[in-house]
Amino acid sequence: MKQPNMEHFYLTLLLLFVSFVTLSLFFLFYKHRSMFTASNLPPGKVGYPLIGESLEFLSSGWKGHPEKFIFDRMHKFSSHIFKTCILGEPAAVFCGPQCNKFLFSNENKLVTAWWPESVNKVFPSSLQTSSKEESKKMRKLLPQFLKPEALQRYIGIMDGLAQRHFASGWENKKEVTVFPLAKRYTFWLACRIFMSVEDPNHVAKFADPFQQLASGIISMPIDLPGTPFNKAIKASKFIRKELLEIIKQRKVDLAEGKASTTQDILSHMLTTSDENGVFMKELDIADKILGLLIGGHDTASAACTFIVKFLAELPHIYDKVYEEQIQIANSKAPGELLNWDDIQEMKYSWNVACEAMRLAPPLQGAFREALNEFIFNGFTIPKGWKLYWSANSTHKNAEYFPEPEKFDPTRFEGNGPAPFTFVPFGGGPRMCPGKEYARLEILVFMHNLVKRFKWQKLLPDEKIIVDPMPMPAKGLPVRLIPHNQP
Ligand code: HEM
Numbered sequence: 387m388k389q390p391n392m393e394h395f396y397l398t399l400l401l402l403f404v405s406f407v408t409l410s411l412f413f414l415f416y417k418h419r420s421m422f423t424a425s426n427l428p429p430g431k432v433g434y435p436l437i438g439e440s441l442e443f444l445s446s447g448w449k450g451h452p453e454k455f456i457f458d459r460m461h462k463f464s465s466h467i468f469k470t471c472i473l474g475e476p477a478a479v480f481c482g483p484q485c486n487k488f489l490f491s492n493e494n495k496l497v498t499a500w501w502p503e504s505v506n507k508v509f510p511s512s513l514q515t516s517s518k519e520e521s522k523k524m525r526k527l528l529p530q531f532l533k534p535e536a537l538q539r540y541i542g543i544m545d546g547l548a549q550r551h552f553a554s555g556w557e558n559k560k561e562v563t564v565f566p567l568a569k570r571y572t573f574w575l576a577c578r579i580f581m582s583v584e585d586p587n588h589v590a591k592f593a594d595p596f597q598q599l600a601s602g603i604i605s606m607p608i609d610l611p612g613t614p615f616n617k618a619i620k621a622s623k624f625i626r627k628e629l630l631e632i633i634k635q636r637k638v639d640l641a642e643g644k645a646s647t648t649q650d651i652l653s654h655m656l657t658t659s660d661e662n663g664v665f666m667k668e669l670d671i672a673d674k675i676l677g678l679l680i681g682g683h684d685t686a687s688a689a690c691t692f693i694v695k696f697l698a699e700l701p702h703i704y705d706k707v708y709e710e711q712i713q714i715a716n717s718k719a720p721g722e723l724l725n726w727d728d729i730q731e732m733k734y735s736w737n738v739a740c741e742a743m744r745l746a747p748p749l750q751g752a753f754r755e756a757l758n759e760f761i762f763n764g765f766t767i768p769k770g771w772k773l774y775w776s777a778n779s780t781h782k783n784a785e786y787f788p789e790p791e792k793f794d795p796t797r798f799e800g801n802g803p804a805p806f807t808f809v810p811f812g813g814g815p816r817m818c819p820g821k822e823y824a825r826l827e828i829l830v831f832m833h834n835l836v837k838r839f840k841w842q843k844l845l846p847d848e849k850i851i852v853d854p855m856p857m858p859a860k861g862l863p864v865r866l867i868p869h870n871q872p
């Protein structure tokens with residue numbers, strides 16, 4: 387007698403389940419479609435609910451050609467703007483210098499910065515404000531610490547640290563893997579210049595959690611044990627705790643006169659009040675330093691790595707960089723460190739660095755959000771849509787950079803590229819505040835590298851992946867040839 391009842395029960399359960407799935411799918415498709423019903427939207431594809439075109443967007447990077455996603459659609463829709471759906475959000479991709487100019491010059495008028503939700507979760511602010519508010523505050527504060535005049539006095543420190551880095555990581559080695567070493571260099575530098583932490587053991591304590599943070603920050607926001615997102619949240623908590631200890635100690639040292647108010651960015655933050663005379667809270671400072679360490683080290687290390695790669699592939703360009711750097715090195719007394727005047731002499735080297743960042747921009751682009759509905763190029767952009775500017779849309783475009791795949795530092799001579807075509811640091815009020823700091827650390831790296839070695843790639847056809855930063859798949863192993871070796 388029991389059997390039919392059970393069958394009935396399971397059948398009902400199955401029907402309920404099927405109805406639930408059908409309704410959910412219907413709701414998802416309906417919601418997805420309804421995001422794209424406004425008239426006169428830009429042309430484009432919007433993919434499936436939730437995932438949209440995220441997979442195509444990300445996988446073109448994994449395959450080493452992030453520009454393919456952009457150019458395929460620009461050609462297909464013969465437009466400088468196309469609609470898509472990325473990270474579950476309706477979005478418009480803005481391509482080309484006019485579009486860059488439009489987004490960069492309408493900051494806080496028509497558009498504002500936007501980060502994926504995962505970023506807010508990994509960086510829960512101590513003040514319970516959104517990351518938008520945080521970055522506004524950060525933006526007011528940073529130029530004081532990162533303007534060229536303020537950075538000049540750090541050049542000697544950077545050079546001294548670079549020498550220690552090359553002595554411990556490169557010298558007396560036949561072969562090295564460049565990418566992890568470049569990361570070690572930029573991270574060590576950031577720890578020293580932002581908060582005077584320079585003991586390699588102390589720096590190493592941060593390095594692993596930082597890696598976890600960097601790789602989980604823009605990942606699927608699934609907070610389950612073992613996921614990159616979950617590891618990033620844990621790492622963020624750990625680092626903030628460590629930073630708080632450093633901050634507390636610094637307060638004591640400042641009070642006892644053992645630390646100076648100008649020795650690094652941390653001291654500056656502790657002793658600078660806002661326009662209302664309010665000082666930043668400890669947890670807030672920890673968040674700011676964390677943001678700087680994140681923004682600052684992976685980007686610059688990607689740039690350094692690609693410079694090494696291109697110089698290995700192009701010996702005639704290496705020779706010119708060497709000539710410039712060895713002249714500077716020869717002009718120094720023994721033990722004398724690099725200074726601001728030396729950096730100004732490194733013009734060719736900086737053109738090489740710029741060309742490397744044109745071909746392999748450390749950040750592929752960034753998002754904005756439409757504050758209100760507006761019309762651009764005849765297309766309607768609804769309020770709340772995400773807008774993406776892409777460095778590759780101009781960097782790899784033959785219209786602005788003839789023979790775009792050719793490495794040619796002379797593009798940056800004279801007036802250089804046309805406005806809004808070369809944008810590795812973005813533009814307008816949101817342009818990367820660390821640009822000048824990055825220029826210094828990259829040039830100091832190049833100086834110390836080429837004056838010591840030539841090098842050869844060990845994997846001639848090493849693949850490049852972009853996830854989300856560009857990097858050689860195996861980290862760029864090279865054979866070092868010291869100059870004093872016959
Ligand atoms: C080669 C190295 C670097 C590159 C290519 C780079 C590129 C960028 C780009 C493209 C943006 C986004 C701009 C936008 O939203 O439109 C950005 C933002 C930012 N960068 Fe950099 N960056 C580099 C190094 C640094 C360094 C060394 C620091 C810190 C000292 C830094 C700190 C920041 C911060 C704090 C932001 C966020 C600014 C905001 O939201 O207003 N960056 N960077």
